[in-house]
Amino acid sequence: MILFPADTLERSEVERDYRLEFEGARAAGFATALFDFDGLRRGEDLDRVLWRVPESLRGEALIYRGWMLAAPDYARLFHGLEARGWKMVNDTKAYRFGHHAPENYAFWQQWMPQTAWTTREEFEHNGFAPIYEVLKAFGSSPVIVKDWVKSQKHRWDEACFIPDASDEDEVRRVVSRFLELQGEYLTGGLVFRRFETLRGDGAGQVFEWRSFWLDGRLLSLTPNLVREDEPDLETVADKARECPSRFFTLDFSQKDTGEWVIIEMGDGGVSGLPSGVNIDGWYRKLAI
Template sequence: MTPTIVFCRDPLEPSRPDRAFEAEVAAVETLGLPTLLVDHDALVRGEGADRFARRIEAAATPILAIYRGWMVTLDQYRLLYEALSARAIRLINDPGQYRHAHLLPENEPVLRGYTPRTVWLAGDLGMDRVLEALLPFGDAPVIVKDFVKSRKHEWAEACFIPSASDRAAVERVVGRFLELQGDDLNVGLVFREFVELEPVGTHPGSGMPLAEEYRAFWLDGRLLSWSAYWPEGRYDRPDPPWERFAGVAGAVRSRFFTMDVARRRDGRWTILELGDGQVSGLPTDADAGPFYQALLERRPVDLLPTPSKS
């Protein structure tokens, strides 16, 4: 079945897709894939389906859809999923599948052994509880993020902690991270073992160290497409061994997701994180044409899979 692609409306010209996705829109139009538009801003503001899904008519027969737009929270995705389902339009991932790939603590058990050691906490984020959670790391370096996002472009300020046992450093970096995230904090805090990755350069804007990272999209447990992550980086090594990650990908409870991997300085490979494939961007240098061509050729076959457990 040919999927329908759901884009966000442009905030200035609501009759057209958001300009930020113009390369993907052009690729979709070239291939003749059907499209729909939703109002992301209305969804985020908490307005009803009569606003964020306006002008979307009910389908005569059930259709499969893939959202390609800005990131949304779990509750916002559920509202979007339900609004489209009421119109016989079924997004490829149900809310439980979205949650599984979107939140690191939800999928960490699947990645364990392939990803840096990870701990997390929600609720009380007081410093005593944070330091208790960091005890397994000793005085090793760690990075902090929330359940979805990091502040990697504020690397020294709000991401990297040189020693997990240095209370002053932990307080400084975690405090700044929480300050910058503000109301956008996703659930709680995640701390991850810092692993030395193969360097490929430095980000020209933020000064963040760039590593040899790759993003792969997976569909129904099979590799769909992949590309280097950083356009500013120098990639001159052999391609990632995707076959090593096939078993992990097959265990992920999502039909359409991304897997970011990186080469370590010792030559081994590590999985950095997963993401829902509908809200994960194509790397800047990735060509949207081959991505959508691969999606068209694969044609997701199961329209109404058994919903996952939320």
């Protein structure tokens, strides 16, 4: 079964952004169910949040496809579904692994740009000192900043790209703006990644391929722009089979040197399908 968020207004309908996925899932033979996403986030009673979810008598597998959830909310969803007999393919530990950059960096490190992080608590107690401290590892290289889950990539110069990791004024300017934009939605803390020069269309768009994996098997590999080349995934695929998440994404780009890098890992339930993907075909693959 695939679980989707219900629409906020039309509660018996799937959230509109997931309509095509909902239809694709049904066409591929999946059972589907809806739940009250906002209610879950507000901490409402699970019986209300999940009242449309039927019980599973045989402990069947369930895949969540929907918006990102904070880890504690995911944990409540997991337990609520478990009480109804469903087993989410990713338990909360696996969700955190895929969703939080600091948890998965060591696992994919050989393909990822150098990465360092701080926690929100460190910042709240000690201000910028712990940030300057972790940034020492990058010397005067450029880095990008994000939280443990998301960046402000659409505000690149203002809140994402730091031209020189050793320039404390620049660090403070970009990080302050990033924190201001994230506000209460800041997840975990800050992540810094060494900036790499990546291949793109020359007009400001970097080429990026999103891959989905289920139980170590590649489900899809889709570029953000029309491309004929694609990353060689042979060595990554070996590693993917050992991954502590059953359902996840990896985004790839190519350095100007030709080397492929993993830009980020994501949880398979809450990562968007790329616009170039054939949704019905994707759900048919998922169903195999």
